[in-house]
Amino acid sequence: MKPLQLGPYQVWPPVVLAPMAGVTNAPFRTMCRRFAPDLIYVNEMVMATALVHGNAKTARMATFGADESPRSLQIYGSDPAIIGEAVRLLCSQDRVDHIDLNFGCPAQKVTRRGGGAAVPVKPNLLRAILRAVVTGASPYGIPVTAKFRMGIHDELLTFIRTGQIAEEEGVAAIALHARTAQQHYAGTANWDAIAELKAAVTGIPVLGNGDIWEAADALKMVEHTNCDGVVIGRGCLGRPWLFGHLVAAFNGEPVPESPPLGFVGQQMADHCRLLADHLGEDHAVRDFRKHTSWYLTGYPVGGEARGNFSKINSIAELDHLIAALDPTLVVVPGGERIRRGHTNGPIRVVLPEGYLDDLDDATPPDDGHVMALSGG
Numbered sequence: 001m002k003p004l005q006l007g008p009y010q011v012w013p014p015v016v017l018a019p020m021a022g023v024t025n026a027p028f029r030t031m032c033r034r035f036a037p038d039l040i041y042v043n044e045m046v047m048a049t050a051l052v053h054g055n056a057k058t059a060r061m062a063t064f065g066a067d068e069s070p071r072s073l074q075i076y077g078s079d080p081a082i083i084g085e086a087v088r089l090l091c092s093q094d095r096v097d098h099i100d101l102n103f104g105c106p107a108q109k110v111t112r113r114g115g116g117a118a119v120p121v122k123p124n125l126l127r128a129i130l131r132a133v134v135t136g137a138s139p140y141g142i143p144v145t146a147k148f149r150m151g152i153h154d155e156l157l158t159f160i161r162t163g164q165i166a167e168e169e170g171v172a173a174i175a176l177h178a179r180t181a182q183q184h185y186a187g188t189a190n191w192d193a194i195a196e197l198k199a200a201v202t203g204i205p206v207l208g209n210g211d212i213w214e215a216a217d218a219l220k221m222v223e224h225t226n227c228d229g230v231v232i233g234r235g236c237l238g239r240p241w242l243f244g245h246l247v248a249a250f251n252g253e254p255v256p257e258s259p260p261l262g263f264v265g266q267q268m269a270d271h272c273r274l275l276a277d278h279l280g281e282d283h284a285v286r287d288f289r290k291h292t293s294w295y296l297t298g299y300p301v302g303g304e305a306r307g308n309f310s311k312i313n314s315i316a317e318l319d320h321l322i323a324a325l326d327p328t329l330v331v332v333p334g335g336e337r338i339r340r341g342h343t344n345g346p347i348r349v350v351l352p353e354g355y356l357d358d359l360d361d362a363t364p365p366d367d368g369h370v371m372a373l374s375g376g
Helices: 026-035 048-052 056-061 080-092 116-121 123-140 159-168 191-200 215-225 242-250 261-279 281-296 303-309 315-323
Strands: 004-006 009-011 015-017 040-047 072-076 098-103 144-149 151-153 173-177 206-209 229-232 349-352 370-373
Touching (some): 026 261, 040 098, 048 056, 048 080, 080 098, 080 123, 098 123, 116 159, 116 349, 215 229, 261 281, 261 315
Parallel strands (some): 015 229, 040 072, 144 173, 173 206
């Protein structure tokens, strides 16, 4: 395989952290970079409209560590003019080194406004958004990538056309989460779709995403699909060391065993403190409760201990609970493959009312009315 080329950045191995809402903030990315500092770690997605309007919360979300390079940010929106302006602001103010576009989020609050997974349904709107973003980023030498799903449901697949349009509009690389929006996070990712996309789009790198739980899965995906790299989502929740394992696997080196619980506890303590520096202790501790479940997944610590971790109210309480764990405990057989994060699905995909009436329309949708799709 070749390194992943994104503008001036040559990345080996070709591994990217998927942006995950409420997760891939600066502290989480710092934890991942400890184990593999030279990969692409993408910030959680932010709304283009909020960036343009100077929303303070969104501005805080779009922050990076002082030593973080490249600074990768994912944005979403359904209005070419607004998302193009957001990109020009980010680039002109030297706030990013890489822009990723979200065309795959299935969340109702995103698709009901015509964003995320809804955009590829309208190829002319998709093209207008891509053109606006690439045009806004190009003068600054900022590479643009795009991540999307297979389509709305099995009877409305859009991924091949989306990849081809992205290539035509000057996108540097594309990534396919090999599920439909209706599928959400349930079932098995369809790696055959990644292979189809790779065969159809030959001029830019095609990355695969979906069901990479261990380093060996990444190699299997590459072998199965001929993709140019991998995007890691839920598999790294509570396991930032997975990126170190991936580096070893792609370099043909022995992949380390999952660490004992004593090491995991130290990472938990460090992660929560980084969050406290970022958010303040009260907010950080509440936010970290979900991370404790992910860190402990696969370790035989018992239900009572898990429950106590999920209710922590201070760093001191976290430290006390970590100290009570048996540091010698190891992952149960198959524990690395226990699914973390979202597992729900299928879902009803919600789109703006009348969204499917004219698929050639490039006009941004009016989000005042919505319609729900149950799929075929």
